[in-house]
Amino acid sequence: MASRIEDYALLGDCYSAALVGKDGSIDWLCWPRFDSDACFAALLGTPDNGRWLLAPVDATARVSRRYREDTLILETRFETDDAAVVVIDFMPPHGDPPDLIRIVVGERGSMPMRTELVVRYGYGAIVPWCSKLDPHTLMAVSGPDMLVLRSPVALRGENLHSVAEFSVGAGERQPFVLGYGPSHLPPPAPADAERELERTERFWTEWSSAHHDAGEWAPEVARSLVTLKALTYAPTGGIVAAPTTSLPEQLGSSRNWDYRFCWLRDATLTLLALMNAGHYEEAKAWRDWLVRAAAGAPEQMQILYGIAGEHRATEWEVPWLCGHEASRPVRIGNAACEQLQLDVFGEVMDALHQARCGGLAASDSAWALQQALLDHLERIWQEPDEGIWEVRGPRQHFTFSKAMAWVAFDRAVKGVEQFGLPGPVERWRSLRDRIHEDVCLHGFDAELGSFVQAYGSRQLDASLLLLPTIGFLPVSDARIAGTIAAIERRLLVDGLVLRYDTAQTDDGLPAGEGAFLACSLWLADAYTLMGRLEDARRLFQRLLALRNDVGLLAEEYDPRAGRQLGNFPQAFSHVSLLNTAHNLSRADKPAQQRSAGLHRRR
Numbered sequence: 064m065a066s067r068i069e070d071y072a073l074l075g076d077c078y079s080a081a082l083v084g085k086d087g088s089i090d091w092l093c094w095p096r097f098d099s100d101a102c103f104a105a106l107l108g109t110p111d112n113g114r115w116l117l118a119p120v121d122a123t124a125r126v127s128r129r130y131r132e133d134t135l136i137l138e139t140r141f142e143t144d145d146a147a148v149v150v151i152d153f154m155p156p157h158g159d160p161p162d163l164i165r166i167v168v169g170e171r172g173s174m175p176m177r178t179e180l181v182v183r184y185g186y187g188a189i190v191p192w193c194s195k196l197d198p199h200t201l202m203a204v205s206g207p208d209m210l211v212l213r214s215p216v217a218l219r220g221e222n223l224h225s226v227a228e229f230s231v232g233a234g235e236r237q238p239f240v241l242g243y244g245p246s247h248l249p250p251p252a253p254a255d256a257e258r259e260l261e262r263t264e265r266f267w268t269e270w271s272s273a274h275h276d277a278g279e280w281a282p283e284v285a286r287s288l289v290t291l292k293a294l295t296y297a298p299t300g301g302i303v304a305a306p307t308t309s310l311p312e313q314l315g316s317s318r319n320w321d322y323r324f325c326w327l328r329d330a331t332l333t334l335l336a337l338m339n340a341g342h343y344e345e346a347k348a349w350r351d352w353l354v355r356a357a358a359g360a361p362e363q364m365q366i367l368y369g370i371a372g373e374h375r376a377t378e379w380e381v382p383w384l385c386g387h388e389a390s391r392p393v394r395i396g397n398a399a400c401e402q403l404q405l406d407v408f409g410e411v412m413d414a415l416h417q418a419r420c421g422g423l424a425a426s427d428s429a430w431a432l433q434q435a436l437l438d439h440l441e442r443i444w445q446e447p448d449e450g451i452w453e454v455r456g457p458r459q460h461f462t463f464s465k466a467m468a469w470v471a472f473d474r475a476v477k478g479v480e481q482f483g484l485p486g487p488v489e490r491w492r493s494l495r496d497r498i499h500e501d502v503c504l505h506g507f508d509a510e511l512g513s514f515v516q517a518y519g520s521r522q523l524d525a526s527l528l529l530l531p532t533i534g535f536l537p538v539s540d541a542r543i544a545g546t547i548a549a550i551e552r553r554l555l556v557d558g559l560v561l562r563y564d565t566a567q568t569d570d571g572l573p574a575g576e577g578a579f580l581a582c583s584l585w586l587a588d589a590y591t592l593m594g595r596l597e598d599a600r601r602l603f604q605r606l607l608a609l610r611n612d613v614g615l616l617a618e619e620y621d622p623r624a625g626r627q628l629g630n631f632p633q634a635f636s637h638v639s640l641l642n643t644a645h646n647l648s649r650a651d652k653p654a655q656q657r658s659a660g661l662h663r664r665r
């Protein structure tokens with residue numbers, strides 16, 4: 064059985080990623096790209112669906128883990144009464160050809176170890192042909208793919224698994240290098256594990272040294288930033304929402320989705336967080352990615368794309384994988400790519416506006432694209448959509464979607480006013496006002512004293528917590544105070560926030576899911592804006608404590624079971640954590656300094 068979601072740590076090279084459990088088993092790896100077929104898919108099935116174990120023979124060995132400083136180099140320490148070893152896991156961030164390196168370092172005594180390599184291409188289905196190039200070099204080939212393991216010990220075949228036992232003594236270092244290459248080419252050249260370790264450490268240390276001063280929560284902030292960087296796809300600038308598919312939003316349920324795509328929403332928020340920390344290169348790369356991905360007819364703009372900007376994300380179900388903790392189906396691809404989600408227009412306009420405010424040089428093609436998107440939005444903003452939560456039930460007039468349409472025209476007006484960009488500013492001003500009026504008229508329920516999920520509905524929705532953050536109304540407005548109070552009354556489970564009541568909203572799926580971590584962080588932001596700093600800090604500290612032992616967050620959390628849920632690690636959660644840390648650390652500063660930050664999104 065796979066480990067629990069929170070027992071995994073992330074390895075990555077900015078091309079793809081792997082998840083390694085506390086038990087030393089790498090249970091998820093897609094090569095060579097984030098969205099390639101997995102060759103290790105035990106995360107969603109059994110060890111027979113592919114994994115790479117490297118661990119003490121004694122399964123009762125005590126385990127502790129940490130990342131080396133602000134890097135993505137993982138050190139897992141296994142200890143028994145007689146011996147101790149550290150397994151150093153990392154992926155050198157050059158991607159071409161990709162390697163996954165594990166160095167076993169003996170610390171004390173002599174530790175009996177075991178390794179088991181099970182390669183299954185095609186998401187756990189295809190058994191490769193394994194052959195030995197020499198006693199220490201194993202090659203696994205099938206179809207277009209080839210993996211080559213170079214190890215200090217000779218592996219033997221056992222029931223279609225490649226296994227070996229060996230011992231590591233104090234002071235010894237034993238390197239295992241797994242490389243990938245296309246099967247029609249000669250095997251990839253052997254990597255020098257120790258030299259790659261040095262290079263990888265330098266890469267992450269240099270990258271992390273560019274962070275701005277993060278204040279009170281510097282280590283937590285640094286971990287989230289490294290995690291976001293690991294979700295960027297270096298060749299194109301695309302950013303995946305998470306490196307996994309189908310980790311369940313409720314254990315045993317069918318709320319399982321493929322997040323190995325670039326959502327305009329998640330990616331814009333990620334880029335703002337990286338920019339706020341001083342990382343402008345990623346922001347520029349992403350903006351250029353966006354301009355390429357969305358190029359063409361604006362009515363064909365999608366809410367998500369492949370990491371190189373591919374339009375096709377056809378969703379299908381994998382019948383041979385039993386699912387993480389029996390959560391089925393396992394899905395590849397994401398049908399949400401065909402949805403209309405009006406908020407995305409606002410997210411994109413806001414991100415590009417803030418990029419300009421933050422000093423990212425203007426780009427003519429980006430502004431031209433924005434103008435085309437606005438023309439299209441002018442025609443469609445009155446249509447119902449699937450909303451920020453990508454419901455698979457009927458389209459509705461979601462209040463947050465309309466408010467984000469307001470954001471789109473608001474930022475367009477600001478682009479003209481603040482940066483002298485060309486455009487029909489009077490038309491945009493009047494559209495902005497019309498949408499504001501529309502939302503206040505149809506999206507607010509006077510009896511509840513709260514904005515509601517959709518026009519005419521009496522349901523609440525956590526996205527409405529963002530209304531003051533996006534500048535739609537000030538937090539001092541009674542309608543905002545009423546909305547926050549109503550959400551506190553109706554959407555909190557054990558102090559954490561649900562997106563909406565899944566039993567009352569037709570999202571096309573059986574009811575029930577965890578609390579949504581980003582929404583819980585938005586509540587902390589709303590408290591900060593209201594001046595409820597004690598509440599904000601308390602909630603933030605609680606959320607920080609939900610991170611796993613190496614600082615990672617999935618999408619959701621089940622407070623009753625105390626379990627992380629959903630794809631892992633998720634950009635949305637880490638971005639929201641960064642924003643809340645930023646907002647809180649400025650909360651006691653004078654108003655002018657507070658509003659200077661990009662996180663206020665006005």
Ligand SMILES: OC[C@H]1O[C@H](O[C@H]2O[C@H](CO)[C@@H](O)[C@H](O)[C@H]2O)[C@H](O)[C@@H](O)[C@@H]1O
Pocket residue numbers: 304312318320321322326328329397398399451452453454455635
């Ligand atoms: O639960 C329903 C939907 O869940 C996914 O969407 C969520 O993740 C996206 C990526 O992080 C995020 O942008 C969105 O706001 C979330 O609701 C899934 O991708 C959808 O297909 C699914 O309907």
